[in-house]
Amino acid sequence: MRAVRVTRFGAPEVLALADVDDPAPGAGQTLVEVDLAGVAYGDVIVRSGRYPLPLPWIPGLEVAGRVLAVGPGADETLIGKTVVGTTAGQAGGYAERAVTMGAYTFPIPDGLSPEVALTVFQAGALARGLLSAMGLRSSDTVLITAAAGRIGSLLVQQAKAVGATVIGAANTDKCCAVGAFGADHVLDYTATGWSQQVRELTDGRGADLALDAVGGEIAEQTLATIADGGRIGFYGYASGAWPTVDMNAVARRGLTVSGPLGIVIRKSDAQQRDDSMQALAAAARGELTPRIHARFPLEQAAQAHRELEQRRSVGAVILTRR
Numbered sequence: 001m002r003a004v005r006v007t008r009f010g011a012p013e014v015l016a017l018a019d020v021d022d023p024a025p026g027a028g029q030t031l032v033e034v035d036l037a038g039v040a041y042g043d044v045i046v047r048s049g050r051y052p053l054p055l056p057w058i059p060g061l062e063v064a065g066r067v068l069a070v071g072p073g074a075d076e077t078l079i080g081k082t083v084v085g086t087t088a089g090q091a092g093g094y095a096e097r098a099v100t101m102g103a104y105t106f107p108i109p110d111g112l113s114p115e116v117a118l119t120v121f122q123a124g125a126l127a128r129g130l131l132s133a134m135g136l137r138s139s140d141t142v143l144i145t146a147a148a149g150r151i152g153s154l155l156v157q158q159a160k161a162v163g164a165t166v167i168g169a170a171n172t173d174k175c176c177a178v179g180a181f182g183a184d185h186v187l188d189y190t191a192t193g194w195s196q197q198v199r200e201l202t203d204g205r206g207a208d209l210a211l212d213a214v215g216g217e218i219a220e221q222t223l224a225t226i227a228d229g230g231r232i233g234f235y236g237y238a239s240g241a242w243p244t245v246d247m248n249a250v251a252r253r254g255l256t257v258s259g260p261l262g263i264v265i266r267k268s269d270a271q272q273r274d275d276s277m278q279a280l281a282a283a284a285r286g287e288l289t290p291r292i293h294a295r296f297p298l299e300q301a302a303q304a305h306r307e308l309e310q311r312r313s314v315g316a317v318i319l320t321r322r
Contacts, residue, residue: 063098067080082107131158152170166182213236300319
């Protein structure tokens with residue numbers, strides 16, 4: 001089969017199409033003929049060498065397609081069904097066939113397109129988990145950075161569904177999209193003084209809650225926007241660096257600083273499965289609407305990575321088998 005394989009870390013060009021052996025499902029696993037694969041920023045981080053994994057490596061932790069076979073102990077009723085699933089070892093999705101974990105393989109609800117299902121079953125579940133971990137309340141004003149991204153856009157939608165007031169922050173080119181996702185207020189975090197605008201929008205008090213996936217200077221500015229006694233969760237560092245946190249200020253102001261992603265991934269299998277199924281159900285009801293930024297065939301995986309790495313994407317980037 002064809003697969004995108006990495007044999008050395010580096011620029012997007014290290015993503016090379018190659019002929020490799022078909023994978024076989026082990027115990028509790030399923031074999032999926034991949035029609036679509038999600039491209040996550042985590043793939044970019046690994047490919048660049050910032051979080052190296054053993055080589056050779058086939059990226060891709062989420063796929064959509066038809067189940068061809070199952071391993072011992074997996075659900076045989078899945079054979080022939082169109083599903084979305086998390087790849088075994090969180091790798092192998094950029095390929096014509098991939099092995100998924102049976103426990104994290106979900107039939108696509110009737111009426112829901114595979115593209116939408118692919119872009120919400122993990123991202124929507126993660127957004128749901130992040131907001132739960134941070135204790136989001138309907139009375140909260142929540143600041144979400146990278147609000148035009150795959151996760152950020154779903155955070156905006158789910159926070160609004162709870163009834164919270166949402167301030168979405170993104171770079172200049174993406175601000176219009178943040179408003180379309182439903183944010184009450186949209187800020188350009190490349191503009192001077194944007195963090196002060198959060199104070200102005202909240203009558204000087206600051207946001208009750210913030211979720212940041214950018215890291216670095218943006219995260220440090222985000223921390224300054226939080227109301228005394230408020231909460232902030234850092235769940236990514238798209239800028240390439242985690243923020244420097246002034247713990248004296250945190251203690252003095254009574255802030256709660258959290259790593260909610262770690263909380264989410266430590267939830268029980270049953271809870272994580274439920275989050276995915278709830279996200280799929282919400283999408284099927286039209287309550288969760290992801291945006292597909294771009295589609296690329298397997299042989300253009302390098303271009304897909306450039307879209308993410310150069311911050312051009314609004315919503316999800318996916319690979320197609322053809």
